[in-house]
Amino acid sequence: MNRRPYTVLLIVPTGVGASIGGYAGDALPVARAIAQICDRLIAHPNVLNGAQLYWNLPNAFYVEGYGLDKFASGCWGLRPVHQNRVGLILDQGIEPDLRLRQLQAADAARATLGLNLTDYVVTDAPLQVELRTSASGASWGTIQNPDSLLRAAEVLIKQAKAEAIAVVARFPDDTDSQALQQYRHGQGVDPLAGAEAVISHLVVRTFKIPCAHAPALTPLPLDPDISPRSAAEEIGYTFLPCVLVGLSRAPHFITSKCDRPQQSDVWAEQVDAVVVPANACGGSALLSLSQLPVQIIAVEENYTQMQVPPEKLGIKALRVNSYLEALGVLVAHRAGISIDALSPALSSLRCLS
Amino acid sequence: MTTHFIAAEIDLQESPVQLQQAIDAELQKRGEPLRWSIASVDAETQKAQVEAIVTVADDSTALA
Numbered sequence: 505m506n507r508r509p510y511t512v513l514l515i516v517p518t519g520v521g522a523s524i525g526g527y528a529g530d531a532l533p534v535a536r537a538i539a540q541i542c543d544r545l546i547a548h549p550n551v552l553n554g555a556q557l558y559w560n561l562p563n564a565f566y567v568e569g570y571g572l573d574k575f576a577s578g579c580w581g582l583r584p585v586h587q588n589r590v591g592l593i594l595d596q597g598i599e600p601d602l603r604l605r606q607l608q609a610a611d612a613a614r615a616t617l618g619l620n621l622t623d624y625v626v627t628d629a630p631l632q633v634e635l636r637t638s639a640s641g642a643s644w645g646t647i648q649n650p651d652s653l654l655r656a657a658e659v660l661i662k663q664a665k666a667e668a669i670a671v672v673a674r675f676p677d678d679t680d681s682q683a684l685q686q687y688r689h690g691q692g693v694d695p696l697a698g699a700e701a702v703i704s705h706l707v708v709r710t711f712k713i714p715c716a717h718a719p720a721l722t723p724l725p726l727d728p729d730i731s732p733r734s735a736a737e738e739i740g741y742t743f744l745p746c747v748l749v750g751l752s753r754a755p756h757f758i759t760s761k762c763d764r765p766q767q768s769d770v771w772a773e774q775v776d777a778v779v780v781p782a783n784a785c786g787g788s789a790l791l792s793l794s795q796l797p798v799q800i801i802a803v804e805e806n807y808t809q810m811q812v813p814p815e816k817l818g819i820k821a822l823r824v825n826s827y828l829e830a831l832g833v834l835v836a837h838r839a840g841i842s843i844d845a846l847s848p849a850l851s852s853l854r855c856l857s
Numbered sequence: 858m859t860t861h862f863i864a865a866e867i868d869l870q871e872s873p874v875q876l877q878q879a880i881d882a883e884l885q886k887r888g889e890p891l892r893w894s895i896a897s898v899d900a901e902t903q904k905a906q907v908e909a910i911v912t913v914a915d916d917s918t919a920l921a
Contacts, residue, residue, distance in 0.1 A: 517894065520894075570891070570892070638862070638864065638896065638908045639864065639908075640896035640906070640908060642894070642908060644908065646861065646862060646910065650858045650860055650912065654858075701892055702860060702891065702910050705891050705910075706860075706891065706912070709891060784894075786894050786895025786896065786898070786907075787894050787895075788877060788893065791874065791876065791877045792874070792877065794874075795874050809896075810894070810895075810896055811896065811897040811898070812895050812905075816898040816900060817869075817895070817898065817905075818871075
């Protein structure tokens, strides 16, 4: 059988308050379900990371957002690997006790999961992450010392031969903020997510290797009313384990089509379907993929702070109410079954004039 | 290198890919685009509100 591998891209934009996937890895059940009915699932850290929780999906590609945009635009391809040597960057701004927690998590990933890590690097200056919320309600952020981050990554890549980079940056503790309280209770926008994406984007753009970020924060006071969607971030001292697991098998980026092709390489034109929240269609990856013969499935139930439905941008998408419905569409699409044939009303063919 | 948050208003284009190019061109005026998304679309004015982070290089940004 010479069948095209059915490839699905699952996008839940970061830091936009997605009602599914806007909290602590709470789109992971969606990813697990889609992974069951496709050959290849491409998703990003915001979908697959659950702090200390994660799930090994053998057919999933863990692709950071900057790399995902480049992949969707056709500039970069993805090359699966069996394992990566993961280098760890710790922000100099992390206090000694908190740093030790991160290092113990890294050692645990080595001893308990068998992951391959290089020695770590501490940045030569505090990264000084600053958080902000935009007019739209999305979380964004900047870092004051991006060059320090990039120097640390360069050391790991050149000296320790790291093939992927995990970054732990000290994020501001703002335990009394309304945004944090809402987030812990499964409402509003993750106040950290936008700045996290900036950190990983910087490394991927500069070095073209996989990268993901986990924040370092002091433990929060115990709260009996934590939302299940946010609870994965309440059960330990570090969010690093999921990042290390994801990066340990993240595909490499092929940045030139002149690179000797391998059969397992994946390029944008091999994507069959994209699943995205229905009012968050304004990302670079979706705009790129909308130019290809890709089935775009817009999930209405996954509400976000964005106000960008596909129709307003001229993107042809199939609207569905829920991820359950999206799964049905994917199954039919993969099987070559028109979804019109699955509904009771099927009109007769008309003659094109 | 410094990182900056910016907001921009971009005219809607005939196709998504043209819009993408227009966004990139506008952001390039302010720095090197790192991450952006369209946050809303005003059908009346035919404009997209874009939020972005750009980086601006300075003399001390060279890597070792």
